[in-house]
Amino acid sequence: MKLTLFTDLPVVPVTRVHQHVALGGPIWPDFAGQTWVRHCRVRKPWDEKPNLPARLQPMAGPAVWGGFLDSHFGHFVADHLPRLAFSLRERPGDTYLFTVDPGMTRAGLGSWVWQIFDWIGLPQDQVHLVTEGLYIAELRVGPQAEMLAQVGPAPGYLDMIAHWARGLEPVVHEVVYVARLGLPQQGGGAHAGEGYLVQQLRRLGVAVLDPARATILTQVATYAGADRLIFAEGSALHGRQLLGHIAQDIDVLRRRPDKVMAQASLRPRCRRLTYHDLTAGRLMAYWKHGGPRPDPALSLYEVAALIEVFHSFGVDLAEDWDDTAYQQAARADIAAWIQVQDPAARRLTEYRAVLQPLGLG
Helix, strand or coil: CCCCEEEEEEEEEEEECCEEEEEEEECCHHHHHCCCCEEEEEEEEEECCCCCCCCCCCEECCCEEEEEEECCEEEEEEEHHHHHHHHHHHHCEEEEEEEEECCCCCCCCHHHHHHHHHCCCHHHHEEEEEEECCEEEEEEECCCCCEEEEEECHHHHHHHHHHCCCCCCCCEEEEECCCCCCCCCCCCEEEEEEHHHHHHHHHHHEEEEEEHHHHHHHHHHHHHHHEEEEEEEECCCHEEEEECCCCEEEEEEEECCCCCHHHHHHHHHHCEEEEHHHHHEEEEEEEECCEEEEEEEEEEEEEHHHHHHHHHHCCCCCCCCCCHHHHHHHHHHHHHHHHHHHCCCHHHHHHHHHHHHHHHC
16 A cells, blocks of 8 residues: 655644544545545545635645544544554655644643654654644655444555564453543443442452553553453553454453444454443433433443353452442442533433432432
């Protein structure tokens, strides 16, 4: 897969972001007729043509289009990082252009951004954030080697990114659980009572990784050394895309029963990939206009199924599982999540109808 060269091309800052799709970036010639050079999902362009500003600052040196530096880790890794491996192979010394959220500065970027660039071998001084309109003499763009909405890695891509892990010292564990701790307190999608599950797993000697508190290097070293990775469904799954194929099992504890998140990207990267539906019910979040928001819904464990699936992993939760302690942890998460999602208590009757049959009402 080769890079394509465009000459005399405007590249403009982002003016709007909707569902992690940015309005900004290169104004490609024959924009409507372009396909893969644009931001694609399901092999189709997902973006819109930005407006041309009145002024453009000329940039003479050769540059490479890196994509939108989404402040959401999972979307950046899944949507934009797949362009960079082929680009860095062909043009390791060029400037790499990235758009950012309106008003974002270099100092405001999350530390994980620079850690990812260090991981893939992109020096910080070659990263240029597009905060004003540019007129680029030479801009190259690489292929989006995998995409959201179940488009798996292109031929040769996993072999190409294998060199990212050269020199990595894997942290060896038989089983690793990758958590989503603290999300209910932010109104985010999670499993209520996950903190109690983590407490029990640690007591049993199972390694637990909290990616929100771990560096990128810690994450990839942990993923690389695990014989079995168990993910609480969420953006950490995309972190596994920072590595190629490893002979390991990957298990995903679903929050959304109808989703097989990142399946097309993960299946070629492991020995076996399995999704487990352990959801006894969900507290649904809603947009301001009233429509449902599945992503930040709070899921409730089917406890018997949870214990059974961990038993299949060789982890015996049953012996010391304390339903009272679990329910106390789950109720605390539920109360915190509702406080963020429904501070006016408009949905309490609906939520209680879900919670009461589970003994959590």
